[in-house]
Amino acid sequence: MFLRTRARAVPRYLSGVRAMSSVHVLPLDPPSLDEETRLQTERVAEMEAFFAHPRFAGIKRPYTAEQVVTKQGSLPVTPLPSSLLADKFFSLLNRAQEQGKPVHTMGAIDPVQMTQMARHQEVVYVSGWAASSVLTTGSNEVGPDFGDYPYTTVPNQVQRIFRAQQLHDKKHYDERMRASPEARAKMERIDYLRPIIADADTGHGGLSAVMKLIKLFAESGASAIHMEDQLHGGKKCGHLGGKVIVPTSTHIARLVASRFQLDLMKSTMLLIARTDSESGNLLSSNVDPADQAYILGTTKEGSKPLAQVLSEAEASGASSPEIEALELAWTTEHPLVTFNQAVEKELELSPIADKKAAYESYKKAVEGKANSDARAVAEDILGKKIFWSADLPRTKEGYYHFTAGIDAAVGRAMAFAPYADLLWLETKTPNLEQARSFARKIRAKFPGKMFVYNLSPSFNWSAHGFSEADLKNFIWDLAKEGFVLQLISLAGLHSNAAATAELAARFKEDGMLAYVELVQRKEKAIGCDVLTHQKWSGANYIDHILSTVSSGSASTSAIGKDSTEHSF
Structure with missing residues (x-):
């Protein structure tokens, strides 16, 4: 690790403590002004070296090392265990990219799935959708992926998986040694x-909530997180409709x-910076010039704003079907176009001779510029x-209509790239x-630049015309284009459902024959260590510890002759 911090000289009376803790000792007395300044200068130099490490090549920071150090406080900053795993992940990605291969994995929803994946998968994925639907903490109010669960939920699941990893690593190491x-x-x-x-x-x-969330993830054991450019409060699963994206600058922040x-x-x-703009067709604000070329408006003058029409209808007591009909009629009468399309x-209606050349000249002149410049x-x-108005068709919530698609996604990914280690394009197919x-x-x-691809179970893979060879080669073909990290986000959830559905149906009719055939014999045949679930849970490991600390006899051993697992 390159995170080791400079150790200070230690008084003689602390030498014994120093021998036990070889990195840091807190002083008993405040430093002098000169010493304080020297220590600050050293810490800034260390942070600058941290910034300059090859790990962060290509990463842009719009702040200085000194601005970070002054916010750290006087307590020495020591590496978190998650950084060890993050460094491992970074090395894993780079090796895979050099080889043109994918790092592909599945979403795990519990320690059982994590341990079984560990034999074959190089990384573990923890899904917010799964957390929302089956793992929500706090009130335990599960539901769809609208991002409305307590923000501690996914970090808690990461911590659960990370602690389980450590337990199983320890018992495996103990067994080997x-x-x-x-x-x-x-x-x-x-x-x-x-x-x-x-x-x-x-x-x-907001940004303070983002920082608290990131801190929780780092402390909980995450090696990487992904964050999408949707609106908090308007968030939907990437494969649901009605997604509202935020201005490009908001997500950069x-x-x-x-x-x-x-x-x-x-x-x-x-x-990991994720963009949902390939299918997100609403925008929370038009403040960022980078988004303005994709905003939709109407060229029809003399109309009431859509939101006003709907508000007046609601005030008059119109029913929901009547309001929906009004909205459909308004949008039908006001076809939506971008400003460039309006131009x-x-x-086409102007007397200009070479219309195509004029339009190309216009597009070149306004590329990357604000709508006010484009109008001029x-x-x-x-x-x-x-006449072109993006305000007239705004939704009741005040959102702008947005041209979703790959062009918008490329533009946003370009903007996010300097601030992210990997880029994620969320797609509808x-x-x-x-x-x-x-x-x-x-x-x-x-x-x-490395990319992430969601091999989502939301896709009906069999309905997209893939041959069996196409399906087998899909992730390897993607890897050749830089999609190094690929994941079936909800594989754990779906495999759990499929196995349980089959067992439940068979068990009702065939009793224990169903359990033996579908579970125990299969576990034994494939070498699944959960067959002996007491040992899998760490019973042997903990029993050895208890015997060590208490000089316990064989009669109190949890794994003695009375344990039923000796029958396997």
């Missing part, structure tokens, strides 16, 4: 310390706040102002060509 070299050579070696990637949703609030919090902790946890239409350019070309186009456009500007 207690065995003879000959027996150990024949034992399967299992790495339970798999990096955990977790779902941070939208950050669950979330990423910067997240990095600042990690720097405060000297954590190397990775940040193109006006050019259009007026200069056409000789008149264009599993589309290799779309992913390839996205990745190549991003990598033209950010060579070597």
